Amino acid sequence: MPISPYLSELRERVGHDLLLLPAVTAIIRRGDRFLLCRQAHSPQWGLLGGGIEPLEKPEEAVLREVREEIGVDATVHGIVGAYGGEELMVSYPNGDRVGYTTIVYSCSIPIDAEFLFTDGELIETAWFTIPEIAQLPRDRWVDPIIDDASRLSETRHAEQTSIVEKAVCYVIAENRLLVFTHDDTDMLATGVQVPAGTVRQGEGAADAAERELFEETGLRGTVTRSLGTDLYDLSPARDELALRHFFQLEITDPDVTAVWQAGEADPATGGSPISWTCRWLPLSQAHVLAAGLGARLGAATR
Structure with a gap:
């Protein structure tokens, strides 16, 4: 991103002299690997981030920086720490000198995100x-x-809190959302759900969404866009965090009047066969989705 008007005005007054600036940094981890980047003006590898604009909240700034630098919408999970001092003194090729104090945020991005150096x-x-x-x-x-x-x-x-990646499917047709309800379990326990499930090892999140849609409804669909991610705390039911990847999918010639049964004769978790009923729910009623599954529904309808 070009130098901001705010910083440009400061430079007009102080020239290349040292400026102390607040900044944010994104630490993005996937398993045992960290995402590093390299800028055009330097052979050194670093982390994504940049300066905080006037009146901008730090968390909003780190999301903006990730979006501007690699074209991806990130999710913030917490603060790693705050850093400054000699290690963050930078001299730019044009002679500008900056001392940064940066807040580092732990972030995640969708597994199948494509980077664009925007x-x-x-x-x-x-x-x-x-x-x-x-x-x-x-x-x-x-x-x-x-x-x-x-x-x-x-x-x-x-602390034995694990993060499990999930794919969540929004299939919308004629202002209706594809949902299901369990047949043999109290609605108070399961609620109204959309097709969703765990991303398998080595599987892309978008691939998982298409697979889960077929396994849970019998319908074949294609991912049309990613709607971002959200972290959902499953406690106290389970000591687990679900990193949910939300996708909008499209199926060919949907019959939005259809109601049908699906299920598992031999559930992977063991136990008796389970069944559920699939139907198309008017979008105006979709606020009934259970357990935060509606977190990105607004994005799907815009």
Whole structure:
């Protein structure tokens, strides 16, 4: 992104002199790998981020920076820490000197996200393990942030809170949403649901959405767009966080008057056969979706 009007005005007054600026940084992790990037003006690898604009909230700033730099909508999960000092002193090719104080946020992005270098600052991104990062030419401030993010992850693991990735399907036709309700379980326990399920190891989230739609309804559909992600806390039912990837899907020639039964004769979790009834629910009633499954429905209808 080009220099902001606010910073441009400051530079007109102070020239290339040192400026102390607030900033945000995104630490994005996938398994044992971290997302690093490289800018056009530097051979060093670093992390996504940038300055906070006047009146902008830090969390909004980190989401904006990720969107501007790689064209992806991220989800913020918490703060890793705040960093500054000599390691964050930067001298730019034009002579500008900046000392950053940055708030680092733990973020996630959709598994199947395609990176677009929309603001022209970055020329390369890649995923690295910590041993691989140690072999890279990198910004001095990368190491302490990666170390703290790793310890934070280990602490969460020690607390036995696991994150499970899920794919959630919105199939909309004629202002109706495809839903189902369980036949043999109290509605108070299961509520109204949309097709959804766990992303398998090595499977893309969009592929999981198409698979779950077929397995749960018998309908074949195609993902038309990603609606982003949300983190849903399943406690106290389970000590688990669900990282939900929301997708809008399309099927050919849907019959929105149809009502039909589906189910599992041999559930993967064991137990007796289960069945559910599929139907098309008017969008005006879709607020009844259970357990946060409607979190991205507004985005699907805009």
